[in-house]
Amino acid sequence: MKILHHGAVNGVTGSCHQLIINQHTSLLIDCGLFQGEDAHPDLSIDFDITTIKALIVTHCHIDHVGRIPYLLAAGFKGPIYTSKATASLLPMVIEDALKVGVTRDEKTIRACLKLLNKQIIAVNFKQWINLEFAAAHRQHETVQLRLQRAGHILGSAYIEIDIGKQANTHRVVFSGDLGAPYTPLLPAPKAPYRADTLVIEATYGDKNHQGRKQRTRKLKSVIERAVSDKGVVLIPAFSIGRTQELLYELEQIIHRASKQSLWQQLQVIVDSPMAANFTLQYQHFKTLWDDEAKQRLKQGRHPLDFSQLHTIDSHREHISLINYLSSKQQPAIIIAASGMCNGGRIVNYLARFLSDPTTDVIFVGYQGRGTLGRDIQEYGPQGGYVVINNEKVTINAQVHTISGYSAHADQDGLIKFVTGMRKKPTLLKIVHGDDNAKQALAQKYREVLGEGVKIEIAR
Structure with missing residues (x-):
């Protein structure tokens, strides 16, 4: 198992991470648009998608979903798993993104949205689902998926993926974008029970927010x-x-x-x-x-x-x-x-x-x-x-x-997300942040987690 990062490693846009389970099977977590200094004119998918069996969407901000039309155009036909609220919002976001950045041709837009709606699978929070396709080449290996509330925007989730038999699973957690505590309207995210590998955002890894009052x-x-x-x-x-x-x-x-x-x-x-x-x-x-x-x-x-x-x-x-x-x-x-x-x-x-x-x-x-x-x-x-x-x-x-x-967790929130776990990760990969934010957060994690956790800044 390994993780490839196709975005959100040199800034806070273009979130796209590929979890490679084996040589035949991988999952894609988000497929976002690059913005600001990270933007480039060629938005076509520049990585191999032949092993990608499913896309999992954490939430529908454009920097996490904006390249989905290009993924579909590249031939991706697998399921798109996301929360029920995100499933409702996502077609509207993609339609707007197409009109603003790609085409005003209604026929093309409708064709893309038809594909999208056909592939979306809405998932309840806190409910494990089996990904049957993952066992196609290895009968002894199972993959399960669960969405937990991230508190960032409506429908936002962090992703838990269990790989292997129940008695000996490896749990990979992708934070997506975590919400700040005391954010209006939505409850703050709760730390997962465990993670063996954690991929975590660092937007405000070097700052703490003002209190709500x-x-x-x-x-x-x-x-x-x-x-x-x-x-x-x-x-x-x-x-x-x-x-x-x-x-x-x-x-x-x-x-x-x-x-x-x-x-x-x-x-x-x-x-x-x-x-x-x-x-x-x-x-x-x-x-x-x-x-x-x-x-x-x-x-x-x-x-x-x-x-x-x-x-x-x-x-x-x-x-x-x-x-x-x-x-x-x-x-x-x-x-x-x-x-x-x-x-x-x-x-x-x-x-x-x-x-x-x-x-x-x-x-x-x-x-x-x-x-x-x-x-x-x-x-x-x-x-x-x-x-x-x-x-x-x-x-x-x-x-x-x-x-x-900010709808993003600050440094304290990102630290608590990890220290709140009953079973801490052995590998922690930091993404989605400017260099200073990622470096500051990595140092803080080293201080509070000690040498038992390997901490990497994703490249």
Whole structure:
């Protein structure tokens, strides 16, 4: 048995890992798109897929699923295992990815989605399933799969794979992206009972987040200061996960605010049809919410559908809103994709409002190297500039970062995921992080786990 890494080794995008069980059989965990500095124009599958019997999807962020159409085009016909919520979200994500980055041809898109839907197998959390094909060449060898809740976004899972007979199995765990503790809406991930080999993400391997109360206070104070000059607040956010968490927190702030407060008049605008569709899916899968969120529902509140929330659907409405906000001194909170500002409607807002000193940009998620979001974070405080649509845009806006809203576990969370296991891994492979984050996390693991665990930074 060995593991090959086809992405997420030189950064945080392109997650794709191949678990080779024997010379005839392997499994693919995720098949994601490269973004930012890691992006390259040729997205075709550049590794041998002849032994890959199944794809297992941890969650449906584009950096974990964006290359699935290319995998299908390369001839992959095996099952695609994922959670029930992810199975519901995945076709929407792939359809959008095709339209944005590949083709607008409806016939091609429909053909791809037909294949995808045919191959998806929705799996319950906490339930072991036998992968029958794995024993085709070795009758004594069995392979079982189980999905556990990862708390990152709706439907996200970490993957447990048992190889061998029950009395002598080797358990491989792939973390996918682990959620942060006390994240709104979803419960935090629980450590697995055991892992012999663990492949773990390291997005925030060198940092710890602010506490939830701190980040909520900061969000509230930043927005109050930002709208005091009648400017707009731009929040780049991923359509799945971050947008819904922000709405949940904003509803709570509005609920607690006095009736005379500016919060009662402030409009919250989600300018993303995708985000609106995913928010409906979050509402549909309420059973996956945490206890706090379920309690709010019992109180008659609607954390993802409150009165001051408005959704922009068509491109025409999108352009009209930008023009309206440009001509009026009308404060508003705009939540739009993409989360790293590498495309989507947020780019049009940034092009128009980034040079306006009454504008505030709030980053609530990780900004990958080479992305527009990272450039704004880096050059904004210096009064620098960025290039948008081939035009130089001076950054006069105030730029804020609230790291506590990341949907990724921080260093403490990543450490607890391992130390919480009853039976610790003998091999730990670190992926999905910038070099500093991976090195810092590896050192921390060496300190807390000792010499009994082999720790590798995947290459």
